[in-house]
Amino acid sequence: MTDIAATPLLKATKLSKVYRIGRSLLPSRRQQVHAVNEVSLEVMPGETLGIVGESGCGKSSLGRCLMRLQDITSGQLEFDGRDITHLSPRRIRPLRREMQMVFQDPAASLNARRRVGDLLAEPYRIHGIGSGSDIDDRVSELLRRVGLRPEHALRFPHEFSGGQKQRIGIARALALNPRLLVADEPVSALDVSIQAQIINLLADLREELGLTYIFVAHDLAVVRQISNRVAVMYLGAIVEIGDADDVFSRPRHPYTRVLRDAMPRPSLYPPRRARTGIAGDLPSPFALPSGCPYRTRCAFAQPKCAAERPALTTGADGRGVACHFPLRDEVTADP
Incomplete structure (x- = not known):
């Protein structure tokens, strides 16, 4: 594995992207969709950061904002220490040599x-x-x-x-020999056997060229295979981030555990414990719940969850969790 430096190659601080939906000529009268909601993250040179979540959670919008393919509503984006949040298309063109994207289809x-x-x-x-x-x-x-x-x-x-x-x-x-590659669901449209070939190709290229990846996907098994760290998104926000093996084996956010439990498991290995399900449907992005956005589907929700939105708090081990009542460390490694 490539050594990871201490200075971020890409840094996002409270990054938000709001879409206005409707036909009114006045922007203030259009409905707002918070596709990305105050996301903060760092990507170190040589590492692969996986971004996972359900369809509609905002992970693809985040990837496009990090590439500056879409304008950023608020927050700050830095590439190699340079603020690129509001660079014009002409001024950002030279940076296209250093940051490229692989699309889903x-x-x-x-x-x-x-x-x-x-x-x-x-x-x-x-x-x-x-x-x-x-x-x-x-x-x-x-x-x-x-x-x-x-x-x-x-x-x-x-x-x-x-x-x-x-x-x-x-x-x-x-x-153009980029330093950063954002891969937006690069294998979701492919057969399983072909997926493995593309994942292996990306891993080989990372080692050969010293690339840094942001790997966006909904398939946790694929993300776990290629990523150093994983960020879990829900309704436009990161709810958990940390080392890939730790996040999958010891999830601390209830939503992360639900996603982990939904991963396919070979039938010859019986479940070690009952799988946790997820209740209800994803809330409407036009009317987000008060407090914690996951509380309407969470089995552990308390009154505090409705009154106060939890901040993404990073512990001494580097794990970030946005939950008032995080889960205990429960090791559930694969056999």
């Missing part, structure tokens, strides 16, 4: 009308890197690096399988 992220070689050459042309045969050589090397052949540059995206398309998306993200 590989087919939708590739222009079906252009050959793969043109798609991979585009980053070099936009940033004025190389020309002619030099770019062709770079494209061939990119294809080899992700397990494809140089002659694949002459094909169109529809001629590839889903796994191959995602390899092309990864190759395009690597073109």
Whole structure:
């Protein structure tokens, strides 16, 4: 594993993203959706931070905000010590060399009308890197690096399988030698066997190139396999963050334990204890509950949970938990 430095490569402080929904010309009369709600986190060079949660919890919106693909409503975002919260598109363009994204749907992220070689050459042309045969050589090397052949540059995206398309998306993200890669559900649209190949490819690239990953996914088993640390999101906020093995084996937030218990388990291993279920549906993002956003579905909710929103408090062991009544450490490692 790559050594992790002490200075964050990416730092978010109380980051929020609010969408206004409706047809009124006056923004104040539109409904507000708090997709990301005062998220604070740090990503160290060389590590992989996994972000997990249910669909609609805001993890993809957070990933796009961290990449500055969406404007940030409030808070602060720093990359390598530089404040990039409100940089204009022109000023942030040079930083695109250092921070890239792999998207969830590989087919939708590739222009079906252009050959793969043109798609991979585009980053070099936009940033004025190389020309002619030099770019062709770079494209061939990119294809080899992700397990494809140089002659694949002459094909169109529809001629590839889903796994191959995602390899092309990864190759395009690597073109400019970035330091940070944000992967937004990169394997959710793929078969299980292909998922393993892509995860192994990303792990090999991390070791080979010294990359830093933010890995967004709803599959906890996948996140646990590749991540150093894990942040669990619920309704736009982080409710628990810490070392991946500790979070999964000793969850301290009730929601984290529910997600962990929902992970598939081989039938030959009987459950060590009764699994905890989750009650009710996800609350409407237009009308968040008072106090703790998880209290309406939590089996341990108390009056204090409705009156006061718990802050994400970090303990001496580095584990952050946003809960008034965190769970005790209960080791439930896999056999």
